[in-house]
Amino acid sequence: MTTLLRGIGVGTGSVAGPVAWMAPAPALPAPRPVGDPSAEAAAVRAALAAVAADLEERATRATGTGAEVLAAQAMMAADPALAEQAATLAANGADGPHALATTFDGFRAALLAAGGYFAERAADLDDLRDRAVARLLGLPMPGLPDPGHPYVLVAEDLAPADTALLDPEQVLALVTLRGGPTSHTAILAKALGLPAVVGCADAAELANGRQVLVRGAEGVVEPDPAPEAIALAARRQRERRERTAAVHGPGRTADGHRVALLVNLGAPHELSGAAAADSEGVGLFRTEFLFLDRAQAPSLAEQTAAYREVFDAFAGRRVVVRTLDAGADKPLPFATAPDEENPALGIRGLRTAGRAPQLLETQLAAVAAAARQSGAEVWVMAPMVSVPREAAWFAARVREHGLPLAGAMVEVPAAALRAERLAEVCDFLSIGTNDLAQYTFAADRTLGSLAELLDPWQPALLDLVAATARAGGEYGRPVGVCGEAAADPALALVLVGLGVTSLSVAPSCLAEVRAALAGHTLEQCREFAESALAAVDGRAARDAVLSRL
Ligand code: PEP
């Protein structure tokens, strides 16, 4: 019998396929003496040519933005100046990997010095260097694999930049050795509607090409699954689709209590899918994608155009824009201090506006300009609000820009505990359960080993949700949940029972949440909430509710 590999499950589906590893960047070996410099120079040229040819070939098979990015990278790799310089260094006695590293360092510095668009391409050069060095050393190509058929992507962990080119047609499921329930991998998997198991350290033993069944709901990876197990997973998937396809339209419980169902939006390639989803709008528009991997903040005009595109796609519907959430897991060179010892407890989220006030001003001006030009109902909220004074200050800035609805995210226990004071000074509240769990349990949200503490079913977290929802109710303010907790259909019922008025989830999770709501009355949701609150820990809370469903 094969041993099941256990981690933290994401998503509800199960899928089988062959493993393909995301190879790490090669470490630069110690310098070595070169016996035949002209052969070394030829090898360096050949490595660069092979990288260019490989990228060109991949570009012809990719579509859209992915094809453009790959073609641009292939052109950079084929730059004769690069090959010339690296080959000259090798001909003068440097070993191949160091000839390449020194050359790329020089080009990188030149790009950074040029600033603007050029500086933003510096990271592409690092990728090319890693590829050329890997080629020279006979190591697997770093980055996303390309086995030529659909695969289960296995990686140490995934960063947002690693996955920008991820092709949902090719990737069947994600498995990462590290990462917790609210890590980037988990969020990405939900956005793509892929089953995933994160924090699965034992997946290190899986070889390329081995068949696995990834069971997202249970957090299990089953190596060498029997054909019957694969067939059962496929049947369950089909049944789930049929069940959820039967319910449409605005969210409501079985007795008609309205709960707005919204989508989370985090990257331009998600826009068309998000807009097409049967939702009442966007509950969390993560604007960081415009700022990540940049040497400088995007201009007012560029931001206005980007926001306009989203607002136009949601004309007639709500779009809740979250202002830049820089710092901690989203560091930005122009906004974050590089030397904080505890970045998660440092100048991040709204606090960044104290350090770089112009960033927030430009962003609000761009949101306001785009909102004026479009038919969307634009709400604006700040991340990481800790005290009422910050919420009041932010609301005043938002209104100054002519934007009528200002909100605060509740992601810090202090904000939940004094939620009435927050509700008093702003128009709505939105609970970010990912960070709220992190700060409530003093547990790094990216650490898979702390998954039990980060479990969104933890009664202490639910207490804070209840306090926030109660405060919103007292002041007649909507209180949404836009963290990953809202995407769990059973937990969504508990949140509604606690008084939450909207749920914002990845588009791929909407249908199941809608179906769960339609199958239960508000009174039942309240009963589920009571049993979850009465439980001793997250697991007991989940078991208590699931046993009653
Ligand atoms: C959250 O913290 O729950 C949230 C929605 O924000 P993010 O995951 O982007 O930090």
Ligand code: MG
């Ligand atoms: Mg957050």
